[in-house]
Amino acid sequence: MNQKSVDPATLEMLQIAQNGKLETIWDRWDAQQPQCGFGQLGVCCKICNMGPCRIDPFGGEPRRGACGADADTIVARNLVRMVAGGAAAHSDHGRDVVHALLLAAEDKGGYVIKDPIKLRRVAAEFGIALDGHSDTEIAKALAERALEMFGQQEGELRFLSRAPAKRQELWRKHEISPRGIDREIVEIMHRTTMGVDTDYRHILMQGLRASLADGWGGSMLATDLQDVLFHSPQPLRAAVNLGVLKKDAINIVVHGHEPVLSEMIVAASRDPELLRMAEAHGAKGINIAGICCTANEILMRHGIPVAGNFLQQELAVITGAVDLMVVDVQCIMPALSSLTGCFHTKLVTTSTKNKMPGVEHIQFEEARALELAKEIVARAVESYTRRDPRKVNIPDSRSGLIAGFTSDSVFRFLGGRYRGTYRPLNDAVIDGRLRGAVGIVGCNNPNIVHDWAHIALTRELLKNDVLVVSTGCAAIADAKCGLLRPEAAFESAGPGLREICEAVGIPPVLHLGSCVDNSRILTTLVEIVGEGGLGEDFSQLPVAGSAPEWMSEKAIAIGFYFVASGVLTHFGTPHPVLGSPAVHKFLTDDVEELTGGKFFFELDPVKAAAQIIDHLDKKRAELKLAPPMYTAKKTFQGVTEGA
Ligand code: SF4
Ligand code: SF4
Numbered sequence: 001m002n003q004k005s006v007d008p009a010t011l012e013m014l015q016i017a018q019n020g021k022l023e024t025i026w027d028r029w030d031a032q033q034p035q036c037g038f039g040q041l042g043v044c045c046k047i048c049n050m051g052p053c054r055i056d057p058f059g060g061e062p063r064r065g066a067c068g069a070d071a072d073t074i075v076a077r078n079l080v081r082m083v084a085g086g087a088a089a090h091s092d093h094g095r096d097v098v099h100a101l102l103l104a105a106e107d108k109g110g111y112v113i114k115d116p117i118k119l120r121r122v123a124a125e126f127g128i129a130l131d132g133h134s135d136t137e138i139a140k141a142l143a144e145r146a147l148e149m150f151g152q153q154e155g156e157l158r159f160l161s162r163a164p165a166k167r168q169e170l171w172r173k174h175e176i177s178p179r180g181i182d183r184e185i186v187e188i189m190h191r192t193t194m195g196v197d198t199d200y201r202h203i204l205m206q207g208l209r210a211s212l213a214d215g216w217g218g219s220m221l222a223t224d225l226q227d228v229l230f231h232s233p234q235p236l237r238a239a240v241n242l243g244v245l246k247k248d249a250i251n252i253v254v255h256g257h258e259p260v261l262s263e264m265i266v267a268a269s270r271d272p273e274l275l276r277m278a279e280a281h282g283a284k285g286i287n288i289a290g291i292c293c294t295a296n297e298i299l300m301r302h303g304i305p306v307a308g309n310f311l312q313q314e315l316a317v318i319t320g321a322v323d324l325m326v327v328d329v330q331c332i333m334p335a336l337s338s339l340t341g342c343f344h345t346k347l348v349t350t351s352t353k354n355k356m357p358g359v360e361h362i363q364f365e366e367a368r369a370l371e372l373a374k375e376i377v378a379r380a381v382e383s384y385t386r387r388d389p390r391k392v393n394i395p396d397s398r399s400g401l402i403a404g405f406t407s408d409s410v411f412r413f414l415g416g417r418y419r420g421t422y423r424p425l426n427d428a429v430i431d432g433r434l435r436g437a438v439g440i441v442g443c444n445n446p447n448i449v450h451d452w453a454h455i456a457l458t459r460e461l462l463k464n465d466v467l468v469v470s471t472g473c474a475a476i477a478d479a480k481c482g483l484l485r486p487e488a489a490f491e492s493a494g495p496g497l498r499e500i501c502e503a504v505g506i507p508p509v510l511h512l513g514s515c516v517d518n519s520r521i522l523t524t525l526v527e528i529v530g531e532g533g534l535g536e537d538f539s540q541l542p543v544a545g546s547a548p549e550w551m552s553e554k555a556i557a558i559g560f561y562f563v564a565s566g567v568l569t570h571f572g573t574p575h576p577v578l579g580s581p582a583v584h585k586f587l588t589d590d591v592e593e594l595t596g597g598k599f600f601f602e603l604d605p606v607k608a609a610a611q612i613i614d615h616l617d618k619k620r621a622e623l624k625l626a627p628p629m630y631t632a633k634k635t636f637q638g639v640t641e642g643a
Contacts, residue, residue: 005311005450007480009242009397013315016393022342024314025333029446041579042075048194057579069198075580076200077192079556080207082575084188086557087210089330090516091150091181091218092353093258096366097225098146100260103366104229105140110264110370113139114231122224126158139228146221152180159216162522164529166537167566171212174594176205176564178213185210200583201590208564208595215561220519226297230263233300233404233513235506240479242312243398244305245321249287250278250384252377253307253316256328257514259297261350261364262290264373265326266298271374277381286377291316292331293472293514300404300513308480309451309473310551311444317345320391324380328364329354331443331552344386346379401484403511405469407523410510422531424504429542430533432629433496436542436616437467439512439521440474441558445551445573451477453548453572453605458483458509460609465494465631466616468509471518474548475511483509495630518558521545522565535623539566539596542619544612548572548605559599563587566596568615570608574601 004026005011017024038044038054045065046052053065055074064070069077104111113119116135123142124130130138149157156177160168171177178184188210191197197206227233245251252269254262268274269286278286289307290298298304307316310331316322317339324346325336337356340347349355350364350372362379364372410425428434438461444450454477458468462483470478482488489501493508501508512520525538534541545562547555549572562569577583592598602608620627 003449004446006452006455007241007450007477009395009480010308010312010315010450012395012397013242013312013318013393017315017318020318022318022339023335025311025335026446028335038579040576042078042576042583043071043579045069045074045077047077047192055579067194071580072200072582073198073203075577075583076203079575079577079583080188080203080210081192082553082556083207083211083560084185086552086554087181087214087218088185089554090214090222090557091185093329093516094218094222094225095147095150096258096260097222097229098143100366101139101146101225101229102143105136105143107136109367110267111229111260111366113228115228118224118232119228122228125161146225149217149221150180150182153183154179157181157213157217159220160212162526163216163565164526164537170537170595171564174205176209176212178209178217181213181217184213200580201586204583204586204591207560208591211557211560212564214557215519215522215565219516220522222516223513223519226259227406230259230301232408233406234409235402235404236303237400237402238299238303238305239398240306240401240476241398242307242316242319242395244287244289244307245316245319245394246284246287247321247392247394248284250283250285250380251287251289251322252380253289253291253322253325254294254298255291255313255325256332256351257293257297257330258328259294259301260366260369261326261328261373262294262298263301264369265376266302266304267370268373268377271377274374274377274381277378278384281381281385283381283384286380289316293516294328296403296472296475296511296514296517300511303403305398306476306479309444309476311446311450314339317343319394320388321394323383323387324348324376326350326376327354330554343391344383344388346383348376348379350376399480399482399485401479401511402486402507403475403479403484405506405510405512407520407527410524422527426528426531426533428496428500430625432626433465433499434467435465435496435613435628435631436544436619437469438543438612439469439471439518439545439562440478440548441471441515441518441545442547442550442555443473443552444477445549448549448572448603451480451549453603454478455481455483457546457548457605457609459492460606461612462488462493462497462508463631464609464613465496465628466613467497467500469512469521469524470509471512471521472515475509478509479511483507484511496628515554515558525565537566537596540619540623542616542623542625544568544570544615546570546608546612548608563591563597563599564595568597568612569599570612571599571601572603572605572608575599
């Protein structure tokens with residue numbers, strides 16, 4: 001592949017990497033070509049020591065593994081193990097947040113409850129008594145109840161009751177209402193071990209069930225309790241791309257996922273003593289910037305700038321301006337340890353779940369959170385003294401954006417501060433000003449030109465009066481090209497969407513946060529159905545989801561819970577299932593009869609947009625809504641067919 005990215009800062013840094021003979025993920029990915037076809041098709045099984053076994057994808061021999069498992073079983077087992085991996089990652093993140101809430105209740109670690117209103121709202125859902133109880137008493141009871149959700153052996157997860165009644169009934173009917181989060185993940189691992197479940201449909205249904213434990217369980221807990229602890233985001237301005245690193249300041253990059261760490265690093269970077277230390281070494285302050293979803297967490301609540309998305313983590317180091325990179329869990333390339341060795345950059349791991357050979361580990365303990373965060377910031381100050389100015393190359397590339405939207409703040413924006421309501425949004429969909437809404441989420445992947453699919457898909461949808469909400473690395477991609485500014489409505493939106501953005505002063509793409517915050521998309525759908533006029537279930541809404549550049553198992557888990565919640569969900573490259581036509585058909589067709597949602601796979605973002613828009617129009621017609629007011633015909637590639 002010749003073109004690696006559509007982002008100029010990325011291209012500039014890749015040239016610098018090449019000149020300096022520094023290896024990046026693109027080089028290593030190229031070195032992997034051609035990749036194993038059996039793995040891509042999902043027909044390699046190595047879950048027992050009689051294997052690895054491979055199935056001939058062309059119908060020849062072997063048709064079965066040594067134990068007799070066929071392609072359908074092997075493909076389904078491999079896929080749902082990916083769901084388990086993704087759901088485990090999101091949900092363990094949620095568990096750490098619950099622990100932090102417990103510490104806040106016990107006045108330990110420097111955590112405090114910053115959103116007592118949300119605390120009380122969530123606690124009330126759990127049936128916790130509020131009257132006459134302090135915030136810390138309520139927080140303790142809530143944290144204990146939330147921890148129980150992970151190991152809950154029977155009954156349904158509490159947050160399922162947020163979904164419309166029809167949806168809850170449907171989950172029950174198909175026996176996919178999840179019990180405890182850990183329970184469902186363990187059941188996937190059990191069912192898919194050698195000699196247990198061989199019915200591909202039955203296996204995939206457990207994948208749907210475990211994914212619901214993620215979306216309506218672990219991820220939703222993470223989002224809600226982070227809001228309670230660190231306050232619910234409000235719209236705010238910030239900046240994005242590698243140009244947010246500063247030549248004359250100490251640059252600390254926080255990378256990974258969990259705000260229990262990054263929130264404390266932000267607090268420590270404002271410590272007067274550390275700031276004096278920085279100045280004494282000639283630095284103009286301490287600059288924090290984020291990569292990946294930890295970036296989104298501190299962007300949403302503090303307006304901390306974002307240095308880049310997943311594929312830019314090595315490029316940040318190659319700027320030579322990062323004095324310290326602190327990582328916790330998920331999406332952290334192992335290659336960072338050798339790359340940071342070529343620079344003065346100090347790499348620090350912090351999680352009990354993640355150590356890297358040769359990398360200093362400062363064990364993050366929530367009970368000593370602020371103290372440890374200060375120690376990490378002090379290491380950055382030390383590291384700054386070793387920075388080599390001749391190696392510093394920061395691209396002059398940064399864009400403005402507005403982030404900090406939530407299902408609550410969208411509500412207030414649209415309805416006004418004192419009469420928060422989704423009515424104007426629902427009415428805009430009903431009268432055709434808005435065609436529908438799409439959530440674009442997920443990662444980068446060197447198998448697709450970096451950021452291209454996110455941006456191209458977003459632009460096509462905006463032109464056709466589709467409101468886009470975004471999270472994760474997808475949101476960072478759109479932010480870098482200016483789509484998260486209110487002005488983007490004039491530049492990129494169709495006339496109906498533009499009218500709405502102008503009236504309420506919002507960008508046409510709303511940043512809803514990190515990957516666990518895809519649960520905010522679910523709660524937004526709950527609000528829309530609850531407001532009325534657009535059916536009684538998610539599957540009736542003119543909405544869709546998309547992960548155009550996915551790479552992580554977490555994206556599969558998210559896709560599964562979108563589909564299980566009744567949403568059409570697009571992935572740019574297929575899941576590794578093409579070795580089983582039956583599994584592929586289940587995911588892209590049969591499952592719709594069960595949940596009302598299904599997957600489709602399409603690499604070309606313009607074609608994907610066309611399919612999504614057909615789906616939105618179909619849903620509009622089923623609801624007997626007026627045709628889209630301005631873009632009755634679809635508008636693609638700058639050619640307005642309906643004008
Ligand atoms: S479980 Fe069956 S197909 Fe898989 S490795 Fe073992 S023998 Fe082979
Ligand atoms: S969107 Fe994907 S790559 Fe980005 S932080 Fe989330 S899981 Fe990692």
